[in-house]
């Protein structure tokens with residue numbers, strides 16, 4: 406046997422030994438060898454309105470300190486509380502800094518079986534507006550889990566709720582819908598699921614066995630939006646269509662009273678940077694900046710890096726579990742688009758700032 410062959414044999418044996426080990430997915434932490442430019446954006450290029458955040462558990466003054474350092478001019482707290490607790494939280498933020506915080510209320514489903522539920526809800530909406538609320542949010546529980554007294558799943562487009570939306574229109578309240586969830590959450594939790602690790606850790610986030618499909622839920626939501634042209638609707642999280650920007654564009658074209666926020670969807674937008682950039686340029690008037698992540702310096706700076714730079718292949722902002730095993734690319738949006746997305750579009754929904 407020649408010396409060359411002996412070396413080759415040793416090499417093959419080494420490769421076999423390494424690859425025969427079944428590496429567990431949770432133990433796989435590859436480090437990228439790419440060396441590309443890295444831009445640290447300390448402050449956003451223009452003043453920012455964070456239209457989608459949840460601040461109930463935070464101290465307004467601590468949040469203000471983070472906002473001041475990152476050029477976040479205004480933050481909208483979508484309270485996840487209802488009733489008196491929600492009103493107290495609204496007061497707390499509005500009193501701390503009336504021009505820096507706004508509040509969106511949370512749809513209260515308690516009393517759904519009462520005959521006067523619609524009037525009860527309208528009274529609740531009026532009380533929220535008295536406390537300064539500038540919107541109301543309907544969460545994914547409508548359509549997926551709430552049932553009527555007969556045990557039937559409530560539909561989002563249930564005509565019994567029409568007077569509630571009419572009241573929102575009369576009160577000038579924008580309506581935010583977080584309907585359905587990422588597409589992967591409606592697929593079986595198996596090795597082909599692109600968010601397998603996240604769903605394996607939180608199996609209750611999966612809806613693959615639900616009696617409605619994601620598309621049916623979005624259709625129900627869109628029927629309500631079409632029914633009420635007098636209301637501005639905000640589709641949270643890219644109207645849950647971030648995986649399919651052609652479909653999202655179709656919905657925006659069909660529903661002129663629909664805006665979207667980009668909160669928690671940098672993982673979707675940033676992994677399709679060519680399509681996402683074209684989408685931002687075309688729909689610049691319809692997109693709101695939002696984060697859905699507790700205010701932190703780094704979190705905001707990662708969002709700015711995504712929107713402002715052409716940096717490549719970096720981690721998307723997230724606090725908790727990663728959504729999927731991929732990285733994102735910056736969109737280097739032009740100034741006129743950034744201005745609209747960061748601030749001007751949201752201003753139209755926040756009369757007290759105008």
Ligand SMILES: [Zn+2]
Nearest residue numbers: 457458459697
């Ligand atoms: Zn949220």
